[in-house]
Amino acid sequence: MAKSSRCVSSEAGVDDLRARVQERLDGLSRAEQKVARYLLNMPQEQLVFATAEELGQHTGTSDATVVRTARKLGYSGLPELKREAGRALVTTVAPATRLEQRLASIGPDLERAMATVFTEARDELENTLAALKxxxxxxxxxxxxxxxxxxxxxxxxxxxxxxxxxxxxxxxxxxxxxxxxxxxxxxxxxxxxxxxxxxxxxxxxxxxxxxxxxxxxxxxxxxxxxxxxxxxxxxxxxxxxxxxxxxxxxxxxxxxxxxxxxxxxxxxxxxxxxxxxxxxxxxxxxxxxxxxxxxxx
CATH class of the missing domain: 3.40.50.10490 (Glucose-6-phosphate isomerase like protein; domain 1)
Structure with missing residues (x-):
């Protein structure tokens, strides 16, 4: 039986993250290990929309721990980790399916949508500025x-x-x-x-x-x-x-x-x-x- 687009996107998106977690897990604190394992098992279509605060709540840690974990895994921060997951979605999931995933992930909650949009925009601008020479x-x-x-x-x-x-x-x-x-x-x-x-x-x-x-x-x-x-x-x-x-x-x-x-x-x-x-x-x-x-x- 052919695998669904969701399964394919998940497999493609976790390869790099899985390698980083396996390589660096021993160097993480217990709280950071908990975050890393959660990120590894999280569906990619949900990860790309998750904020540091939400991930902290789901793992019983904090947004600072989430950001620190992403950096210790070799990413510049959580935004880069999410972009890598998003790139996998681009190559494996049809645009209409990605739209369905966005709508399903955020839902009709405009307050959450507002926080997501502005958080993503701020993160992208901060990462662009940091990388500019x-x-x-x-x-x-x-x-x-x-x-x-x-x-x-x-x-x-x-x-x-x-x-x-x-x-x-x-x-x-x-x-x-x-x-x-x-x-x-x-x-x-x-x-x-x-x-x-x-x-x-x-x-x-x-x-x-x-x-x-x-x-x-x-x-x-x-x-x-x-x-x-x-x-x-x-x-x-x-x-x-x-x-x-x-x-x-x-x-x-x-x-x-x-x-x-x-x-x-x-x-x-x-x-x-x-x-x-x-x-x-x-x-x-x-x-x-x-x-x-x-x-x-």
């Missing part, structure tokens, strides 16, 4: 500020970040365009890419088939390349990138996976604005004037 941010800002044109690429959940970058840069008076094409249609958008351009690629936690072609072509024409994604993809494509910026996120969560990417985009746009202050102010005045005229029509 100032020198990488400066490099990205410099590339964007000197670009003839910026091509912001993103599809699916990553489209929002790419559209946001293109819009914000346009409002500074900088040339930018959003590209969300895939397959053959992407070829037409790549034709306009030139030597003095910059490609900013927004990716979720998985690579797209188009990514290799996009990066290869950008490299051939001499366009600079920035990736905003998770660490695994940044390492995988590092030789083809000028800079990679980490944006925490992941599927199987209530908070949007684009939360960190959008915030990081705002940081980059602010950096560009400070280098082109006069142009930014003049463009904003023009935008305001055009809006006022349109409102009078």
């Amino acid at each position: 100032l020198e990488d941010v400066r490099t990205a800002v410099s590339l964007l500020s000197h670009a003839r044109e910026v091509m912001a690429f993103g599809v699916g959940g990553s489209e929002l970040g790419a559209r946001h970058l293109a819009l914000r840069l346009n409002r500074l008076g900088r040339r930018a365009r959003f590209v969300g094409s895939t397959g053959f249609r992407l070829a037409d958008d790549l034709l306009l890419l030139g030597r003095d351009d910059v490609v900013v690629i927004y990716l979720p936690g998985r690579a797209l088939p188009e990514l290799e072609v996009l990066l290869d072509h950008a490299q051939v024409v001499g366009a600079r390349r920035i990736l905003i994604s998770e660490r695994r993809l940044a390492k995988q494509f590092a030789p083809q990138l000028d800079v990679a910026l980490y944006a925490a996120g992941g599927a199987g969560r209530v908070a949007a996976e684009s939360t960190s990417a959008l915030t990081l985009t705002d940081l980059l746009v602010h950096g560009v604005a400070t280098l082109h202050e006069t142009q930014a102010v003049e463009t904003r005045n023009t935008l305001t004037s055009l809006r006022e005229r349109l409102l009078r029509k």
